[in-house]
Amino acid sequence: MRRGPSGELMTGGAMTGTFRVLFVCTGNLCRSPLAERLARATLGPGFVVESAGTRAVPGLPMPEHARRTLLRLGGDPSGFASRPLTAALVAEADLVLAATVLHRAEVVALHLPAATRAFTIAEFGVLAAEADGDALGGDPDPVCRARTLVDQAAALRGLVRVDVPDIADPYGRSRWAYRAAGRRIAEALAVPLRLLTHPPVS
Numbered sequence: 001m002r003r004g005p006s007g008e009l010m011t012g013g014a015m016t017g018t019f020r021v022l023f024v025c026t027g028n029l030c031r032s033p034l035a036e037r038l039a040r041a042t043l044g045p046g047f048v049v050e051s052a053g054t055r056a057v058p059g060l061p062m063p064e065h066a067r068r069t070l071l072r073l074g075g076d077p078s079g080f081a082s083r084p085l086t087a088a089l090v091a092e093a094d095l096v097l098a099a100t101v102l103h104r105a106e107v108v109a110l111h112l113p114a115a116t117r118a119f120t121i122a123e124f125g126v127l128a129a130e131a132d133g134d135a136l137g138g139d140p141d142p143v144c145r146a147r148t149l150v151d152q153a154a155a156l157r158g159l160v161r162v163d164v165p166d167i168a169d170p171y172g173r174s175r176w177a178y179r180a181a182g183r184r185i186a187e188a189l190a191v192p193l194r195l196l197t198h199p200p201v202s
Helices: 012-016 031-042 064-073 087-092 101-110 112-117 121-129 133-137 142-156 175-197
Strands: 019-025 047-053 095-098 118-120
Touching: 019 031, 019 087, 019 101, 019 142, 031 047, 031 064, 031 175, 047 142, 064 175, 087 101, 087 112, 095 101, 095 112, 095 121, 101 112, 101 118, 112 118, 112 142, 118 121, 121 142, 121 175, 133 142, 142 175
Parallel strands: 019 047, 019 095, 095 118
Antiparallel strands: none
């Protein structure tokens, strides 16, 4: 980690001019890989999108139901392998999106400064929908918009109600459970991804 011109700690993305997004669930097999690959399919240059699991066994592929769900949603499961969450991954991320409130707590426990940039996936979707379109629309650079969006979401936390912040784990359940999880993830990411790829018109 390095410090910026004002002495603030900078994440890895801030140091390189990129924006790093990290998705987190338990095994890094279903929810976080679905979110990672859906975001990758939309976000362009300047973004690094990864995922990890708080209890992940390294090197496992996505379950078949997860693969099929991802394909139905327009993502690419090829080449995926699970990996454990580490403090370094959290420290390097500009935005951490967790499957549940418990996962978010585990993220912050690994790296306390991440508290202001860690949300659940569903929570971030709700907060992004309340973002200031004028502030976001004024910058053509998607990486700068991403940083502004994270700042706005952090400021809105506690002021905007999030009824269901968690996404249920489909692992070992029916294909319908996987599809339900995939739908919730896609719906939660829809607004943030749209804001980052298509700036609001002022």
